[in-house]
Amino acid sequence: MNNTILDIQDLKVEFPINIGTVRAVDGVSLKLNQGEVMGLVGESGCGKSTLGFSILRLLRPPGRIASGRILYHGRDIVSMDEKEVLKLRGRRIAMIFQDPLTSLNPLFSIGRQFVETLQTHEKGINKKQAILQAESMLESLGISKERLQEFPHQMSGGMRQRIMIGMGLILNPDLLIADEPTTSLDVIVEAQFLDLLADLCRQYNLTIILITHNLGNVAQLADRITVMYGGTLAEVGLSGDIFHTPLHPYTQGLLASIPNIKLDQPELSPMEGSPPDLVNPPTGCVFHPRCPQVMDICTRQRPPAFQKNGHQVSCWLYR
Amino acid sequence: MRHLAKYIITRTLLTIPMVLILLSIVFLVLRIMPGDPVSSMLGGHAPEKVIEQKKEELGLNEPMAVQYVSYLWQVAHLDLGESMVFKQRVTTAIADKLPATIELTACGMIITLILGVFLGAYAADRRRQVQDSMIRLYGIVIYCIPVYWLGLMLQLIFGIWLDVMPIAGRTGPRVFASTFEQTGFYLIDTLLIRDFAALKDVMIHLTLPAFTLGLTLSGIFIRLTRANMLDVLKADYIIAAEARGIRHSRIVYRHALKNAFIPILTMMGLQVALLMAGAILTETTFSWPGMGRLLLERIYLRDYPTIQGVIIVFALIVAGVSLVVDIIYAMIDPRIRY
Numbered sequence: 001m002n003n004t005i006l007d008i009q010d011l012k013v014e015f016p017i018n019i020g021t022v023r024a025v026d027g028v029s030l031k032l033n034q035g036e037v038m039g040l041v042g043e044s045g046c047g048k049s050t051l052g053f054s055i056l057r058l059l060r061p062p063g064r065i066a067s068g069r070i071l072y073h074g075r076d077i078v079s080m081d082e083k084e085v086l087k088l089r090g091r092r093i094a095m096i097f098q099d100p101l102t103s104l105n106p107l108f109s110i111g112r113q114f115v116e117t118l119q120t121h122e123k124g125i126n127k128k129q130a131i132l133q134a135e136s137m138l139e140s141l142g143i144s145k146e147r148l149q150e151f152p153h154q155m156s157g158g159m160r161q162r163i164m165i166g167m168g169l170i171l172n173p174d175l176l177i178a179d180e181p182t183t184s185l186d187v188i189v190e191a192q193f194l195d196l197l198a199d200l201c202r203q204y205n206l207t208i209i210l211i212t213h214n215l216g217n218v219a220q221l222a223d224r225i226t227v228m229y230g231g232t233l234a235e236v237g238l239s240g241d242i243f244h245t246p247l248h249p250y251t252q253g254l255l256a257s258i259p260n261i262k263l264d265q266p267e268l269s270p271m272e273g274s275p276p277d278l279v280n281p282p283t284g285c286v287f288h289p290r291c292p293q294v295m296d297i298c299t300r301q302r303p304p305a306f307q308k309n310g311h312q313v314s315c316w317l318y319r
Numbered sequence: 320m321r322h323l324a325k326y327i328i329t330r331t332l333l334t335i336p337m338v339l340i341l342l343s344i345v346f347l348v349l350r351i352m353p354g355d356p357v358s359s360m361l362g363g364h365a366p367e368k369v370i371e372q373k374k375e376e377l378g379l380n381e382p383m384a385v386q387y388v389s390y391l392w393q394v395a396h397l398d399l400g401e402s403m404v405f406k407q408r409v410t411t412a413i414a415d416k417l418p419a420t421i422e423l424t425a426c427g428m429i430i431t432l433i434l435g436v437f438l439g440a441y442a443a444d445r446r447r448q449v450q451d452s453m454i455r456l457y458g459i460v461i462y463c464i465p466v467y468w469l470g471l472m473l474q475l476i477f478g479i480w481l482d483v484m485p486i487a488g489r490t491g492p493r494v495f496a497s498t499f500e501q502t503g504f505y506l507i508d509t510l511l512i513r514d515f516a517a518l519k520d521v522m523i524h525l526t527l528p529a530f531t532l533g534l535t536l537s538g539i540f541i542r543l544t545r546a547n548m549l550d551v552l553k554a555d556y557i558i559a560a561e562a563r564g565i566r567h568s569r570i571v572y573r574h575a576l577k578n579a580f581i582p583i584l585t586m587m588g589l590q591v592a593l594l595m596a597g598a599i600l601t602e603t604t605f606s607w608p609g610m611g612r613l614l615l616e617r618i619y620l621r622d623y624p625t626i627q628g629v630i631i632v633f634a635l636i637v638a639g640v641s642l643v644v645d646i647i648y649a650m651i652d653p654r655i656r657y
């Protein structure tokens with residue numbers, strides 16, 4: 001496939017800690033096509049944010065990529081030297097974060113942070129040109145250009161998140177990693193922000209990895225969905241397929257635990273058990289201790305990814 | 320900008336009650352302290368009549384409240400009275416010595432800041448590496464060393480063994496006092512008349528005392544800077560800046576350090592008091608003709624008006640510095656406003 005923008009191959013990320021090694025991402029392979037929105041869902045601690053951080057090599061020590069490759073347009077990010085990674089960050093791949101309230105430096109004006117970002121990547125651009133670019137970016141996001149002189153604490157959360165994304169997109173990257181971008185926003189602002197993201201995706205021909213634990217978000221926006229569990233991929237499929245015909249027992253459980261206003265549910269069915277211990281993960285399939293359909297083989301052998309009805313699903317049921 | 324102006328005015332006005340309280344404390348403490356200025360002035364065996372007469376003359380028989388008001392009135396007119404020992408206005412004695420102390424403490428503070436802040440930030444960036452351990456070790460050791468001992472050691476090493484530095488005074492014998500008539504700050508005076516030989520001499524004399532003071536306080540700043548930097552480096556906006564591809568050194572020394580600097584500034588304001596105390600000892604060690612030595616001499620002579628005057632000046636300096644620090648604070652951090 002020629003339009004593969006990102007090809008993650010058997011990625012393993014480890015955090016050595018006192019009592020052992022946390023395998024936060026344990027053998028993930030994933031391909032992203034240019035221009036698609038990939039929803040990356042899973043519960044807290046399943047490794048979805050770690051996966052996002054790995055792509056930009058932003059893991060905080062002691063976290064490290066233990067093995068695997070991340071091919072961006074065919075070039076391996078894992079083996080790049082620091083200088084090349086710096087050129088990718090912000091310029092080719094942008095990332096926005098959970099909390100817009102704390103993602104902007106409180107002591108620098110918005111304008112200064114835009115100018116700094118632009119001048120870092122575009123040699124020879126002067127301050128005036130940078131300001132002009134920032135102004136037009138702000139206006140396209142519905143923020144008046146006078147705001148450039150202001151400081152982060154003078155703005156609302158939604159505005160700051162729009163500024164974050166503006167700062168991310170001002171250099172025209174082709175991949176955006178959005179790490180739970182709406183978690184700290186209220187529902188209305190969240191909806192507006194997701195609309196904005198959809199617009200921008202079309203306008204800039206962006207590929208987006210939308211990391212979230214909120215299935216509602218991805219339903220609205222994503223073309224495909226990846227469900228992660230315990231550092232591994234449970235299921236990958238088209239958005240509609242995942243919602244209507246989930247195959248993996250974990251995906252099924254996840255969907256059953258969401259309240260649905262249209263169904264007359266007497267009770268929600270929560271998933272039993274708790275997320276796995278990633279220092280000593282269960283043998284075989286990481287989900288088997290919680291799986292309602294557990295079989296003998298699940299406790300012994302980890303399931304590979306099977307292809308079934310257009311889904312890619314890691315479960316022995318679909319062998 | 321308007322908000323900043325408002326902040327500066329408010330903060331300045333708030334200094335007035337602060338100074339008033341300081342002055343009252345100085346007044347009270349000197350009167351509560353044991354020891355009678357009159358008998359120490361006249362000697363223990365003076366006749367009762369003479370003592371009474373002297374007390375009357377100095378206004379010590381007045382009620383405390385009257386003394387207090389006239390004391391405030393005097394201070395408000397920048398009049399600190401007359402020395403009991405020498406025929407000399409206290410203000411003259413202080414004006415003579417103050418520049419020496421300010422020159423010493425300012426240079427000491429600059430050395431402390433440069434060393435402490437830079438090493439602290441560097442240690443935080445290299446957390447848990449060899450450099451970090453070395454810097455932390457230095458910080459603890461230097462913090463534990465008493466300032467006068469450090470002064471003596473520096474004198475021994477650089478003044479006696481290596482014999483490359485003078486160990487006493489502000490100038491050598493060949494530099495004439497007439498060179499220093501304009502401000503009393505020798506660095507400035509020599510620059511003003513472009514006497515670079517004298518400037519060099521002044522700087523050489525300043526080096527050891529300034530480093531003694533500066534090194535002593537640098538330990539605490541290293542620890543403070545390192546701790547604050549570690550906090551700031553964990554902040555979301557640091558990783559967000561990294562995600563935008565900004566160079567690591569720029570992130571550490573611009574983005575993070577500016578944020579870590581606010582508590583450091585506060586500390587600096589508070590440390591000025593310690594700096595003054597350190598200056599008294601350093602001045603004694605290095606025969607530095609400043610306020611500290613003046614205070615010490617006059618305490619031996621029980622020259623109460625001069626002691627009171629020196630303490631008032633120290634108190635005013637501390638109040639003034641904390642005012643300046645708070646204003647710089649507000650200029651760095653746009654969130655700080657009244």
